[in-house]
Amino acid sequence: ATHPNLKMDGVCGLMMDGVSLTAIANAVGTPTWVISADTLRTRMARLKNAMQAAGLDVSLHYAVKANDHLAILSLLGKEGFGADIVSGGELARALKAGIAANKIVFSGVGKSDAELQEAIAHGVGQINVESAEELDIIAAIAQKLGRTATITLRINPDVDAKTHAKITTGLAANKFGIPYEEAASLYARASTLPGINAVGFATHIGSQILSVAPYRAAYARMAELVQSVRSQGLSVSVMDCGGGLGISYRTEVEGQPEALAGAMKAELGHLGLKLAIEPGRWPIGPAGVLLGQVILNKARGAEAPFYVLDTAMNDLLRPSMYDAWHGIVPLSAQDAATPAIPAHVVGPVCESGDTFARDRLLPPLQRGARVAILDTGAYGAVMSSTYNSRPMAAEVLIDNGTWHSIRPRQKRDALWHTETVPAHLTAGN
Ligand code: LLP
Numbered sequence: 001a002t003h004p005n006l007k008m009d010g011v012c013g014l015m016m017d018g019v020s021l022t023a024i025a026n027a028v029g030t031p032t033w034v035i036s037a038d039t040l041r042t043r044m045a046r047l048k049n050a051m052q053a054a055g056l057d058v059s060l061h062y063a064v065k066a067n068d069h070l071a072i073l074s075l076l077g078k079e080g081f082g083a084d085i086v087s088g089g090e091l092a093r094a095l096k097a098g099i100a101a102n103k104i105v106f107s108g109v110g111k112s113d114a115e116l117q118e119a120i121a122h123g124v125g126q127i128n129v130e131s132a133e134e135l136d137i138i139a140a141i142a143q144k145l146g147r148t149a150t151i152t153l154r155i156n157p158d159v160d161a162k163t164h165a166k167i168t169t170g171l172a173a174n175k176f177g178i179p180y181e182e183a184a185s186l187y188a189r190a191s192t193l194p195g196i197n198a199v200g201f202a203t204h205i206g207s208q209i210l211s212v213a214p215y216r217a218a219y220a221r222m223a224e225l226v227q228s229v230r231s232q233g234l235s236v237s238v239m240d241c242g243g244g245l246g247i248s249y250r251t252e253v254e255g256q257p258e259a260l261a262g263a264m265k266a267e268l269g270h271l272g273l274k275l276a277i278e279p280g281r282w283p284i285g286p287a288g289v290l291l292g293q294v295i296l297n298k299a300r301g302a303e304a305p306f307y308v309l310d311t312a313m314n315d316l317l318r319p320s321m322y323d324a325w326h327g328i329v330p331l332s333a334q335d336a337a338t339p340a341i342p343a344h345v346v347g348p349v350c351e352s353g354d355t356f357a358r359d360r361l362l363p364p365l366q367r368g369a370r371v372a373i374l375d376t377g378a379y380g381a382v383m384s385s386t387y388n389s390r391p392m393a394a395e396v397l398i399d400n401g402t403w404h405s406i407r408p409r410q411k412r413d414a415l416w417h418t419e420t421v422p423a424h425l426t427a428g429n
Pocket of ligand 1: 063242243278281282
């Protein structure tokens with residue numbers, strides 16, 4: 001992976017957008033997530049430009065699940081982007097950040113009645129319906145509210161995106177979407193349902209997709225569907241092309257927005273559709289790092305040592321959950337210049353799965369040394385927990401050469417401040 005936002009300075013160590021990450025670690029401590037606003041803006045702009053250059057009419061809905069911090073959503077809202085949400089919580093965040101309801105798309109395989117009511121009452125732009133059952137529920141709720149819900153049907157195209165089993169979604173065996181074979185008849189039914197304004201289709205085949213081939217295959221099937229539905233006299237004006245474009249964590253070549261735009265144009269461009277994409281990882285993954293500090297360097301004779309960090313799987317779950325590979329870079333220029341040896345990088349949580357890297361070539365890192373774990377802007381902070389009663393890490397945003405604390409480290413008593421102990425169990429009774 002290349003990181004144009006990161007530079008090693010001989011004196012200040014690793015810098016992000018001209019700001020010393022050591023200075024941030026000195027000020028707020030570790031573990032700390034740091035996000036580059038410039039990188040996020042640049043990458044969203046590249047997605048938008050790629051679509052425009054292909055002559056496509058595409059709206060961009062940022063997938064809030066990748067990083068739902070209010071500052072991130074506010075930044076994107078200011079740039080005019082919409083949001084793809086999957087819960088009432090994400091709806092509330094997006095609205096709070098100033099993203100207009102009509103620019104919000106509600107996806108998700110199981111939306112509760114309360115969430116649907118809220119979404120319809122706020123007038124979200126589009127609900128992506130994932131089942132025949134859900135279609136009827138939405139129609140009933142919309143009618144009760146005296147509203148019309150604009151919907152697409154999310155179709156499972158049964159295409160193999162060849163990505164990690166836990167994040168593939170476009171296979172018939174996955175829980176997502178409506179089976180392709182049922183799509184046309186369900187759309188015909190949706191078009192007659194009171195309370196429903198059926199405008200088209202949506203598809204999303206998985207995440208961390210590096211090749212455009214599965215996209216092309218999926219869009220080709222969706223194009224066929226559009227034509228067959230139109231030939232029945234039904235109107236289709238929208239195609240939501242999903243998210244999933246992959247980034248380079250290690251040596252992969254990242255997914256290219258221009259290639260994605262090319263696939264959309266080749267398969268869907270002639271249909272006169274209003275298109276949309278829902279990118280999450282691609283714009284924000286490479287924009288973030290997680291700063292940690294070596295608590296100890298645990299020597300093991302001739303074996304690779306363990307570098308035990310003060311950050312763990314409760315902060316960054318991806319390595320333990322998906323065997324994900326993340327780059328690890330020392331913050332100090334001296335450390336970075338020292339010859340590397342194989343080492344295991346682990347967290348202090350009481351599970352062997354709490355491992356960030358095995359046999360990673362890194363300089364000998366002594367107690368107190370700091371590191372940045374790379375490409376953690378997406379599915380990083382959002383997947384954190386307080387497992388082992390570890391407070392939620394601090395978060396920092398670097399924007400235009402200045403860093404801002406966007407979340408202080410969680411205070412220890414906040415870990416239990418909503419817990420209550422029945423009187424007969426309190427100390428002294
Ligand atoms: N749209 C829908 C309907 C989705 O389910 C997703 C992601 C996206 C868009 C955004 O996909 P992206 O552009 O970020 O690939 N936690 C996992 C990734 C889970 C992705 C879930 N759905 C990870 O850390 O790899």
